[in-house]
Amino acid sequence: MISTHLPALQIILPLLAAPLCVILRNGTLTYWFAVVVAWLAFAVSALLLQEVNAIGVIAYKLGGWAPPWGIEYRIDLLNAYVLLIVSAIGALTVSYAKPSVDQEIGGDRGYLFYTAFLLCLAGLLGVTITGDAFNIFVFLEISSLSSYALIAMGRDRRALIASYRYLVFGTIGATFFLIGVGLLYQMTGTLNIADLGERVAAVGPNRTITVAFGFMAVGLAVKAALFPVHAWLPNAYAYAPSVATIFLAATATKVSIYVLIRTYFTIFHHDFSFGVMALGDIFMVFAVLAMLAGSAIAIFQTDIKRMLAYSSVAQIGYMVLGVSMATVLGLTGGMLHLFNHALIKGALFMAMGCVFYRTGSVSIESMRGLAARMPWTMAAFVAGGMSLIGVPLTVGFVSKWYLLLAAMEQNLWWILVFLIIASLMAIIYVWRVVEAAYFMPSSAGAPTDIQEAPMAMLVPMWVMVLANFYFGIDTKLSVGVATRAAKFLLGDAS
Amino acid sequence: MSAPDLMLLALVIPLIGAVTIVLFGKIPNLREAATLVTAVSLFAVALNLLPVVADGGRPDLNLIEVLPGLELRFTLEPLGMLFALIASGLWIVNSIYSIGYMRAKKESNQTRFYVCFALAIFGAMGVALAGNMFTLFICYEVLTITTYPLVTHAGTPEAMRSGRTYLGLLLGSSIGLQLAAIIGTWYLTGTLDFRDGGVFAGHVQGPVIGLLLFLYVYGIGKAALMPIHRWLPAAMVAPTPVSALLHAVAVVKAGVFTVLKVIVYLFGSDFLRESGYGDWLAYIAGATVLTASLIAMTKDNLKARLAYSTVSQLSYIILGAALFTPLGAIGGAMHIAMHALGKITLFFCAGAIYVASGKTQISDMHGIGRVMPFTLFAFFIGSLSVIGLPPMGGSWSKYFIAMGALESGQIVFVAVLMISSLLNIAYLLPIVARGFFSPPSDEIGSGNVAATKIKEAPLLCVAPLCLTAFGCIVLFFYADPLYRLLAPIGGG
Numbered sequence: 005m006i007s008t009h010l011p012a013l014q015i016i017l018p019l020l021a022a023p024l025c026v027i028l029r030n031g032t033l034t035y036w037f038a039v040v041v042a043w044l045a046f047a048v049s050a051l052l053l054q055e056v057n058a059i060g061v062i063a064y065k066l067g068g069w070a071p072p073w074g075i076e077y078r079i080d081l082l083n084a085y086v087l088l089i090v091s092a093i094g095a096l097t098v099s100y101a102k103p104s105v106d107q108e109i110g111g112d113r114g115y116l117f118y119t120a121f122l123l124c125l126a127g128l129l130g131v132t133i134t135g136d137a138f139n140i141f142v143f144l145e146i147s148s149l150s151s152y153a154l155i156a157m158g159r160d161r162r163a164l165i166a167s168y169r170y171l172v173f174g175t176i177g178a179t180f181f182l183i184g185v186g187l188l189y190q191m192t193g194t195l196n197i198a199d200l201g202e203r204v205a206a207v208g209p210n211r212t213i214t215v216a217f218g219f220m221a222v223g224l225a226v227k228a229a230l231f232p233v234h235a236w237l238p239n240a241y242a243y244a245p246s247v248a249t250i251f252l253a254a255t256a257t258k259v260s261i262y263v264l265i266r267t268y269f270t271i272f273h274h275d276f277s278f279g280v281m282a283l284g285d286i287f288m289v290f291a292v293l294a295m296l297a298g299s300a301i302a303i304f305q306t307d308i309k310r311m312l313a314y315s316s317v318a319q320i321g322y323m324v325l326g327v328s329m330a331t332v333l334g335l336t337g338g339m340l341h342l343f344n345h346a347l348i349k350g351a352l353f354m355a356m357g358c359v360f361y362r363t364g365s366v367s368i369e370s371m372r373g374l375a376a377r378m379p380w381t382m383a384a385f386v387a388g389g390m391s392l393i394g395v396p397l398t399v400g401f402v403s404k405w406y407l408l409l410a411a412m413e414q415n416l417w418w419i420l421v422f423l424i425i426a427s428l429m430a431i432i433y434v435w436r437v438v439e440a441a442y443f444m445p446s447s448a449g450a451p452t453d454i455q456e457a458p459m460a461m462l463v464p465m466w467v468m469v470l471a472n473f474y475f476g477i478d479t480k481l482s483v484g485v486a487t488r489a490a491k492f493l494l495g496d497a498s
Numbered sequence: 499m500s501a502p503d504l505m506l507l508a509l510v511i512p513l514i515g516a517v518t519i520v521l522f523g524k525i526p527n528l529r530e531a532a533t534l535v536t537a538v539s540l541f542a543v544a545l546n547l548l549p550v551v552a553d554g555g556r557p558d559l560n561l562i563e564v565l566p567g568l569e570l571r572f573t574l575e576p577l578g579m580l581f582a583l584i585a586s587g588l589w590i591v592n593s594i595y596s597i598g599y600m601r602a603k604k605e606s607n608q609t610r611f612y613v614c615f616a617l618a619i620f621g622a623m624g625v626a627l628a629g630n631m632f633t634l635f636i637c638y639e640v641l642t643i644t645t646y647p648l649v650t651h652a653g654t655p656e657a658m659r660s661g662r663t664y665l666g667l668l669l670g671s672s673i674g675l676q677l678a679a680i681i682g683t684w685y686l687t688g689t690l691d692f693r694d695g696g697v698f699a700g701h702v703q704g705p706v707i708g709l710l711l712f713l714y715v716y717g718i719g720k721a722a723l724m725p726i727h728r729w730l731p732a733a734m735v736a737p738t739p740v741s742a743l744l745h746a747v748a749v750v751k752a753g754v755f756t757v758l759k760v761i762v763y764l765f766g767s768d769f770l771r772e773s774g775y776g777d778w779l780a781y782i783a784g785a786t787v788l789t790a791s792l793i794a795m796t797k798d799n800l801k802a803r804l805a806y807s808t809v810s811q812l813s814y815i816i817l818g819a820a821l822f823t824p825l826g827a828i829g830g831a832m833h834i835a836m837h838a839l840g841k842i843t844l845f846f847c848a849g850a851i852y853v854a855s856g857k858t859q860i861s862d863m864h865g866i867g868r869v870m871p872f873t874l875f876a877f878f879i880g881s882l883s884v885i886g887l888p889p890m891g892g893s894w895s896k897y898f899i900a901m902g903a904l905e906s907g908q909i910v911f912v913a914v915l916m917i918s919s920l921l922n923i924a925y926l927l928p929i930v931a932r933g934f935f936s937p938p939s940d941e942i943g944s945g946n947v948a949a950t951k952i953k954e955a956p957l958l959c960v961a962p963l964c965l966t967a968f969g970c971i972v973l974f975f976y977a978d979p980l981y982r983l984l985a986p987i988g989g990g
Binding site for chain 2: 439
């Protein structure tokens with residue numbers, strides 16, 4: 005019986021658990037409660053993926069109201085895959101959270117963190133699962149508002165400004181998206197995505213549709229932090245509490261890219277988006293600029309969390325690059341990077357969380373000589389860094405390989421060159437940290453009593469690191485699902 | 499045990515060795531015993547594989563398929579067999595030498611040193627056994643990264659600077675150029691497997707062949723073809739055992755080995771000769787041979803001189819391969835072995851002199867042979883082998899490369915070889931002459947109190963270098979088995 009209501013459960017679980025956290029109040033209690041809820045959400049999304057794999061698209065009528073009037077949750081391979089990513093990262097992150105949250109936010113206010121975290125999780129899952137365009141906006145706002153709160157909990161006062169800036173950007177992005185949805189509703193009279201897909205094509209490309217197309221493109225680019233509208237991201241990631249950074253970096257922008265894919269492949273047909281409107285050409289240029297500029301700026305950062313944030317700007321470029329090609333290989337590469345980058349950045353930011361927990365700083369100075377004191381943490385950073393660079397046998401290689409294949413398939417040789425240059429720049433910025441940690445003596449004023457991070461943090465971090473290698477070697481799940489999802493989106497039945 | 503199992507063992511043994519070394523990190527004697535046991539068992543495994551390959555077997559070990567068509571796969575063929583034998587065999591000798599050297603110098607971080615060494619050998623084994631370019635590339639990078647801590651072992655600002663040159667050039671070239679070439683190969687042919695006769699025939703024609711060859715030979719920075727040879731002199735800041743095994747044998751030979759593999763098994767010598775787009779390579783290699791020899795003459799630091807000599811000698815091998823004739827390829831491959839023994843001897847001697855006297859500059863080594871006769875005599879033998887004079891092994895490989903040059907009708911390269919031999923004489927033998935015949939400098943001279951302090955290096959340093967010097971002579975008389983092992987790569 006429960007299995008038919010899995011889609012609703014996916015959202016209701018974290019959404020209802022969030023206010024319960026406020027009632028529970030006790031830091032330790034809420035932690036365990038959040039852990040249980042997050043893992044349950046993960047179990048639900050795993051079951052959903054399995055079901056989609058077996059029987060195909062699941063359409064769930066919320067409250068029994070038939071679409072297009074009622075809200076429909078519609079799960080195909082694409083969003084089942086994204087649900088799995090978000091819930092898996094959520095579960096691992098919250099398992100890791102306790103020591104870090106206790107220290108950075110304080111045990112007595114910890115429940116607020118878990119509340120915001122679960123709300124954010126519910127929002128992100130909701131954006132992904134829903135089959136209704138307006139509902140996307142609602143969940144987008146739930147996740148955004150809770151993430152502003154999460155970021156503002158950072159100890160550094162600059163976190164407040166970073167959060168405010170994100171709020172301004174995020175609101176503009178979401179509003180633009182909403183304007184687009186409104187215009188589409190005006191033309192078609194429906195908000196259901198599947199329904200929109202048919203009717204937009206039937207209405208044909210008139211000016212209103214084109215304007216909606218433009219508003220949504222800009223709005224989603226802001227939400228996804230695509231260069232050059234990425235300005236909210238670096239500070240937000242740098243000054244947020246460690247755990248919030250891990251979760252947001254690994255999921256929030258990914259979900260925006262999911263919405264982007266959904267909008268331009270399902271609502272607007274890909275022939276229209278990439279053929280008539282030439283969205284691919286525009287996004288491809290910005291994607292390549294993001295790859296190069298993000299990596300270049302990352303090289304010069306002294307705060308490692310900021311460095312990783314700029315690296316994220318570059319990695320978002322990779323994902324958008326794959327999407328912008330609008331071919332099976334390109335889309336596969338982009339979606340693979342969605343999955344893979346979540347694992348990579350999750351592992352790297354977890355390592356930084358451990359470093360911050362012990363040393364109270366994530367500047368390159370404080371990394372000096374740290375490998376001797378925190379061997380497991382720094383080893384995790386090295387492994388994550390290798391994956392970020394794209395060393396074979398890690399996940400980073402798999403997605404880059406598909407992007408390369410896609411670029412070659414279309415004879416885009418210049419993209420090949422830029423992909424390689426961006427990888428070389430990744431080596432430089434990862435190497436700076438490795439060199440400081442492994443080959444430099446600790447700085448004179450550094451505390452001498454630094455120990456390895458507690459097991460409660462090490463274990464989830466290493467699960468994440470090993471996943472980087474596991475999915476780099478056994479690529480059946482990620483590549484298989486991404487390929488089939490790409491074919492599904494492009495209407496390629498083969 | 500079947501041959502693929504043995505191959506797996508050859509890859510796993512160095513890894514187990516590394517773990518054991520870490521476990522015994524606090525007990526130096528056990529730790530060094532672990533290194534030696536690992537080295538000996540690895541060599542034994544390699545020896546057991548030899549008959550299989552000599553009989554024409556090509557054992558194949560397919561570990562996993564990472565992505566469709568991209569396999570982690572190992573296939574053993576004569577070239578790889580030769581490289582595996584040299585790397586594992588000399589690792590034993592070098593380990594003995596390392597123990598003598600590191601203890602005499604009381605170096606710090608010795609556990610890290612031995613662990614990285616074992617991991618580097620793992621990388622070298624992977625390169626030797628790799629069955630496709632994808633696998634080879636991974637192992638090539640393992641070798642680059644694991645040798646970095648060895649280069650910067652001293653931890654001084656100078657070592658760090660050199661380390662950055664080392665890593666920057668090797669990683670930059672391999673990712674910027676080699677990887678691009680690999681992707682191009684995949685795109686054009688749909689495979690990265692090594693096959694007899696190459697994979698390009700029928701897929702590519704025109705200048706693209708030349709471009710790909712360019713990307714490969716300069717992407718394989720470890721082959722130190724000029725102008726990307728700078729990392730090799732930079733690496734000389736490492737402790738001498740590292741320079742000896744890694745920067746005269748494992749790392750650089752992995753580079754030229756890869757070049758050989760690419761030319762013989764990816765392009766196919768015949769294909770390159772017929773296309774005519776690879777002819778420039780022999781000229782660049784010839785120019786590197788001569789230029790590097792000339793630079794070597796200007797270096798007063800013994801290790802720097804040997805490093806430039808290595809750059810020059812590596813290009814012999816590339817030259818041999820770039821002649822695109824069977825004899826040239828065989829000569830080049832043979833030179834991997836001959837030069838390995840000769841050059842490791844020279845480096846061992848340089849290290850022994852440094853341990854015994856603290857001297858690094860050639861101009862300070864007057865009369866050093868009178869107090870260190872064994873060392874300097876071994877240096878003499880190693881020099882003769884590098885120069886290519888009988889009765890040393892080095893003469894055979896030069897002979898085959900010269901024959902290859904004649905076979906291809908390019909007499910100019912015979913001249914290059916001859917001139918280079920003369921240059922080798924000019925920069926190597928004066929060291930020996932000065933050591934034996936010129937009057938000792940004050941410090942070494944019998945009148946000085948300090949004189950009594952300089953004597954032969956510890957036995958653990960001297961014995962290995964005598965052994966490798968002896969090996970140079972042995973290879974002269976037993977070159978035939980080597981030739982027969984390598985004959986298949988000439989297509990004969």
